[in-house]
Amino acid sequence: MEEAFVRLLCPECTKEWQSTPRDLPAPQNTFSCPECGERRRLSEFMRTEHDLETLRDLQ
Numbered sequence: 001m002e003e004a005f006v007r008l009l010c011p012e013c014t015k016e017w018q019s020t021p022r023d024l025p026a027p028q029n030t031f032s033c034p035e036c037g038e039r040r041r042l043s044e045f046m047r048t049e050h051d052l053e054t055l056r057d058l059q
């Protein structure tokens, strides 16, 4: 099976990166930006609705 990635974007510092869904917590859990330390729900770091759907589907 092809590895799926979700794209993340920090709403605070605008850092962009990607990760695999299994390396991330559930969307409603608090997540810290690796760049600036901003803490928000992980769902707020998803770049698009599609990325959030991918995360939900693969967790």
Ligand SMILES: [Zn+2]
Pocket: 010, 011, 012, 013, 014, 015, 033, 034, 035, 036, 037, 038
């Ligand atoms: Zn940040």
